[in-house]
Amino acid sequence: MQYDLEDLRALLRRDPEPVVFFYGGEPLLNPAYIMKVMDSVKAKRFGIQTNGLLAKRLPPEYWRRFDVVLLSIDGVEEVTDRYRGRGVYRAVLRTLRWLKEEVGCRCEVVARMAVGRASDIYRDVSHLLSLGFDKVHWQLNAVWTDEWDPREFLEWGRSRYLPGIARLRDWFLAEAARGRLLGIVPFLGIYRAMLLRPYDWIPCGAGRRAFAVNTDGRILACPIAVSERWATVGDVKRGVVKADFKLDDRCSRCEYRHICGGRCLYTHYEKYWGEEGFDAVCEITKATIRILEEGKGVLEDLLARGVVRQEDLDYEPILDSTEVIP
Structure with missing residues (x-):
């Protein structure tokens, strides 16, 4: 170091x-x-x-x-x-x-x-x-990969990924009805935002509540942004001196902002897939939220009857260093 x-x-x-x-x-x-x-x-x-x-x-x-x-x-x-x-x-x-x-x-x-x-x-x-x-x-x-392009990713998401999310949701709700919450992080985090506490920023906290100390002593808004100038917000001697980040306009106005929070700070500043790729990932994100939204009423009822405890659903991703929105 x-x-x-x-x-x-x-x-x-x-x-x-x-x-x-x-x-x-x-x-x-x-x-x-x-x-x-x-x-x-x-x-x-x-x-x-x-x-x-x-x-x-x-x-x-x-x-x-x-x-x-x-x-x-x-x-x-x-x-x-x-x-x-x-x-x-x-x-x-x-x-x-x-x-x-x-x-x-x-x-x-x-x-x-x-x-x-x-x-x-x-x-x-x-x-x-x-x-x-x-x-x-x-x-x-997605975004920083050569495995596929945005169109191929979107086709896979619609035909394979989202149907699998629906199956996972059904399993998650069936287990919840038995009083057991499966440790599926995106589901816990999204349902927390829907039913208990919405997000007012990107769920992982990057650039506001979570920072990374790089090996050279720089403090970064995001741990993967090791060479991007916009991500350096201070250093270990001075602490965080400037962290004034904003979401893309479409995210600021989005009906799902309280659930998605903007998904990923890095992708707002480094659009490797361009606008087409940003939109493709956004579509899959919104569709995922809507699939889980269909089960919202079931969880509300389980919470009201005490089958599921509120504290078990109140998931905080920053404590686990996870991202709620895949």
Whole structure:
């Protein structure tokens, strides 16, 4: 790291309840730094996003201090290994079992999916939950990809993805009727906005409630915007000095802004797919919300009768470092 750890400690002391996540790249390439931070700062919550392949480089006593661990895995073995390399699926599952059975990590373990052409959202999400992941979170492989163009993405979304979302919704509501809320992050987050607390900004909090400290000490509005000038809002010595971000006009006026929040700050400033791509992703997002909206009344009734507890539905993505809108 190119900054003094004491500067980081001083920065975090400005927050009465800091939530600290280790993010990459792959954070476990530098386990010594993770240990130094965890030993020297006080945090309300510790978390890590990792592919899990180097998990044993971090001693078990540190894993037991995490509140949440996000492991990158895309679904069934065929899909995961297609996108991440042969043998990755089984390696991630070994890490999952190691954390839960040998380490005794009481953290929530979240499957962090990237969803692309080969994915079947119902099959892959239900599969990962069946393996023992506490929650499943996914992002669509859109905007910064050469897997497809906006038109191909939209065709796939309409014909394959959205029908799978409808199947997942039906399963989610059926389990909710039994008093069990499945850990499907986009559903928890969207229903929270519909029924309990709307979003007034992008759900992940980028640029307002969540910031990333880069390896060179710059503070970024978004952890993936490591080279874009607009994303630098300060540094570890000074703190956040300027963070005045705005949503695209269409998002500011959108009827679903209180649910979607604008989806992703990065895509507002870096439109790699152009206007056509922005519109394609927006269409799939709105359609997803409408599919879940069809089940809103069922959840309202379950909440009113006490079958589902309000506190279980009141999901806060910033605490898990997840994005509610895929």
